[in-house]
Amino acid sequence: MDWGNILSNSLIAAVGVQAVIYALAAIGLNVHFGYTGLLNFGQAGFLAVAAYGLAASVATWGLPLWVGVVVGLIGAVILALLLGAPTLRLRADYLAIVTIAAAEILRLIARSVTFRKWLGGSDGLNRFADDFFKLNPYSQPEYTFGPLTFSQNDMWTITVGWTLVALTSLVVWTLMRSPWGRVLKAIREDEDAVRSLGKNVYGYKMQSLILGGVLGSFGGFIFAVGNQSVQADNYGTELTFFAYAVLILGGAARILGPIVGSIIFWAALAFTDNFLTQAVAAGVIPTWIMDTQQVGAVRFMLVGLGLMLLMIFRPQGIFGDKREIALDAR
Amino acid sequence: MPRRAAAFLAALIGAAAILLGGPLAAAHAAGESIGGRVIDADKKPVQGAEIAIKGEGFSKTVTTDAKGSFNLPVPGAGNYTVKVTGGLPSGQHPDRTDLVVNVPAGQTSFVIIPLTKGPGTGVTTASKWSQAPQLVWEGIVLGLIIALAAVGLSLIYGTTGLTNFAHGELVTLGGLVTYFLNVLLNIPFILAGALGVLICGVLGGVQDALFWRRLRKRGTGLIAMLVISIGLSIFLRYFYLYLFGGANRPYAQYQGQAGIDVGPIAITPRALVSSIVAIIVIVLTGLWLLRTRIGKATRAVSDNPALAAASGIDVERVINVVWILGGGLAALSGVILGLTQQVSFQMGFQILLLVFAGVTLGGLGTAFGALVGSLIVGLLIQVSTLFVPPELKNLGALAILIIILLVRPQGILGRRERVG
Numbered sequence: 001m002d003w004g005n006i007l008s009n010s011l012i013a014a015v016g017v018q019a020v021i022y023a024l025a026a027i028g029l030n031v032h033f034g035y036t037g038l039l040n041f042g043q044a045g046f047l048a049v050a051a052y053g054l055a056a057s058v059a060t061w062g063l064p065l066w067v068g069v070v071v072g073l074i075g076a077v078i079l080a081l082l083l084g085a086p087t088l089r090l091r092a093d094y095l096a097i098v099t100i101a102a103a104e105i106l107r108l109i110a111r112s113v114t115f116r117k118w119l120g121g122s123d124g125l126n127r128f129a130d131d132f133f134k135l136n137p138y139s140q141p142e143y144t145f146g147p148l149t150f151s152q153n154d155m156w157t158i159t160v161g162w163t164l165v166a167l168t169s170l171v172v173w174t175l176m177r178s179p180w181g182r183v184l185k186a187i188r189e190d191e192d193a194v195r196s197l198g199k200n201v202y203g204y205k206m207q208s209l210i211l212g213g214v215l216g217s218f219g220g221f222i223f224a225v226g227n228q229s230v231q232a233d234n235y236g237t238e239l240t241f242f243a244y245a246v247l248i249l250g251g252a253a254r255i256l257g258p259i260v261g262s263i264i265f266w267a268a269l270a271f272t273d274n275f276l277t278q279a280v281a282a283g284v285i286p287t288w289i290m291d292t293q294q295v296g297a298v299r300f301m302l303v304g305l306g307l308m309l310l311m312i313f314r315p316q317g318i319f320g321d322k323r324e325i326a327l328d329a330r
Numbered sequence: 331m332p333r334r335a336a337a338f339l340a341a342l343i344g345a346a347a348i349l350l351g352g353p354l355a356a357a358h359a360a361g362e363s364i365g366g367r368v369i370d371a372d373k374k375p376v377q378g379a380e381i382a383i384k385g386e387g388f389s390k391t392v393t394t395d396a397k398g399s400f401n402l403p404v405p406g407a408g409n410y411t412v413k414v415t416g417g418l419p420s421g422q423h424p425d426r427t428d429l430v431v432n433v434p435a436g437q438t439s440f441v442i443i444p445l446t447k448g449p450g451t452g453v454t455t456a457s458k459w460s461q462a463p464q465l466v467w468e469g470i471v472l473g474l475i476i477a478l479a480a481v482g483l484s485l486i487y488g489t490t491g492l493t494n495f496a497h498g499e500l501v502t503l504g505g506l507v508t509y510f511l512n513v514l515l516n517i518p519f520i521l522a523g524a525l526g527v528l529i530c531g532v533l534g535g536v537q538d539a540l541f542w543r544r545l546r547k548r549g550t551g552l553i554a555m556l557v558i559s560i561g562l563s564i565f566l567r568y569f570y571l572y573l574f575g576g577a578n579r580p581y582a583q584y585q586g587q588a589g590i591d592v593g594p595i596a597i598t599p600r601a602l603v604s605s606i607v608a609i610i611v612i613v614l615t616g617l618w619l620l621r622t623r624i625g626k627a628t629r630a631v632s633d634n635p636a637l638a639a640a641s642g643i644d645v646e647r648v649i650n651v652v653w654i655l656g657g658g659l660a661a662l663s664g665v666i667l668g669l670t671q672q673v674s675f676q677m678g679f680q681i682l683l684l685v686f687a688g689v690t691l692g693g694l695g696t697a698f699g700a701l702v703g704s705l706i707v708g709l710l711i712q713v714s715t716l717f718v719p720p721e722l723k724n725l726g727a728l729a730i731l732i733i734i735l736l737v738r739p740q741g742i743l744g745r746r747e748r749v750g
Contacts, residue, residue: 039553086736092553093493093694097686098735101728104683111435113386113408114719122406122435241560248557290572297572304565311558312545 001282006274008147013270014263017154017226020161021047021219022265025243026250026258027168028216033244034252034325035176036208037188039092042083042099043243045106046213048235049075050220052110052119055230058128060118065131069221076217079106080210088205100237111232124231132156132225157226164222165259168215173255175211184208185253185324216243245307251320260318272299362433364410365401366441367586368394371422375399376445379417385410393417407435407721414443422446432720437671438578442588463594465712471601471670473688473708474608476681477701478663480688481615482534482656484700487689488632489649492542493556496563497660497685501678502570504530504661505668509574512581519583523665527658534657538650563679570675578672604666611662612701615655619697624651684711684724687731693741702742706730 025043032038053072057063083102087095111122136156143150175181183204186194195201224230250261276295279285316322368376375398382391386408392400412429422445433439483497508526511517589596619625630638631648639645688707692699707727714726
């Protein structure tokens, strides 16, 4: 058992590309679920639209990178409009079912043979991130901070990623202090009361859906360039569920909630993964309990168990305030 | 993460049975593959038949083994042409030469190639519309599988308000328990299926008594319960993966039946029997809801729990009965699903969205609406393959889910005030 290795891997995961992606996805979800009380279960769809918008623009149509980013952002806005139009007037669980279905539709289209010419089928797309890495200011092949080592490309992705996390959090913080943000919170608390004050609840909910979707789409961009490839099956329902776990862990309706949640989630996941793999390999855990192939299943069981226990015993997460969480369907 | 998950799943594929200890050689099942058997006119397996599989930019030839079986991994979901090119006993030939096989994402498609004696009939390519009756039949079978799960989901939603994302895991449980009884304990399939349904019904009741009832007593909100059901779904699904491994595995009996031609439709006996069983069970459930005391009480609780409680109905008992019923129905759905596409740890999760589509289409909380909605979803999925590529067939069902909410949010049989 190499504890140093286990701990350094956990620390790398805590600040790594995955943590950035899920922090951005959860910041978007925080606007939806935390501040407005919208149950968006299709966040994976927003990330997918952004990632594929970027990748297909560059790899399939040969457009510059910035055009790809614009295409991805427009795609996220259109998706929000399409999802919101039929469902925002209905009860919360309808939005949940429609958004999860829409995200699956997008995934099925992206991996289909029919659209392989443009979207690459189940192999996905790659070779679209060169322009991004041309901007890389880091010149050495590797950077070492104590026990942590990052490659040149990872350094650049992480730098851009955490900058985006900081900027988007700042935007959300400013907006939620504004009168506009207070209306959103009021909608979460009592929709009818807000309507009786003459506010257009439907319009505010739509704006919230668009804002959260666009924030989540930044996660999609980082996902695409960080891996230097997009694959449809990375944007399944589990991405959304894990983003919820991240948000609830950190605390919904709190600016730092998604960030801290993502860091802890990925550190914990990497820790259990590395710990269990090494413990099985070293014979500390006998193979009749689990072998190395079952470690993957076990750590996802822990994610599910963690999500359940959090929601039952501490729905406000680490930072949240229980009174500020939308827990009852209206 | 999902990428790493995929890698883990891929690593799990092909692992021999783990905790259940079954000595089954798991076929290649991570990605998509085509499996099948060649049987001669006397129903004996044909060894050494050469099968050419082409499509989606892929082409390869395999030879059948001593059991007349073949299995070939293919690069992705899509349509493949399966053709017998040689190695057949003299005087025999396949009655259809170019079989087009659709392989769904992540699944194995299974084909039976029976041989007939006598001169070849030549290739007859079926026209598009002549497939329609066959697709309608397959749509009804799929619709019934969805309906069995949907009725339970809808009743649970109606009585408790819970949108249960872990309902797919009840479906999977039915398949897994039946697999355990049938393959590992050698109990004949029909008995194993019946026992599986009973066991899962009891487990559904236990799940309610030990878990959901306590949450209701704590006053946990409905959205919180929805998120908890997602956590439970993830936990159970990976628990099944831990126990069962990532492979698709068949039951011991009734695999690879040849279809019996009924007019323009080829019906496998197992699909016919399962459909009849499903219809009988659904009719009985309907009668139970309409005629029995507890059934009427269930409808009363769905309508207004407070009023039902005030008029002397034991609401918690009704909910528990609904969970037992829902667990049993979902398990039957899983048993039949395992028969048509083999058992896997995520088979229930894969149809969960279709179940939701059926339930929403019919109207959330209405048992009969769930039945109608599911049949429509099943038919739509299969018949739509006349117009769209089969890999996109589920798209129509999900799209209609969104459209129905735009036009008639309460669903076909739902009542307007339920929508809120």
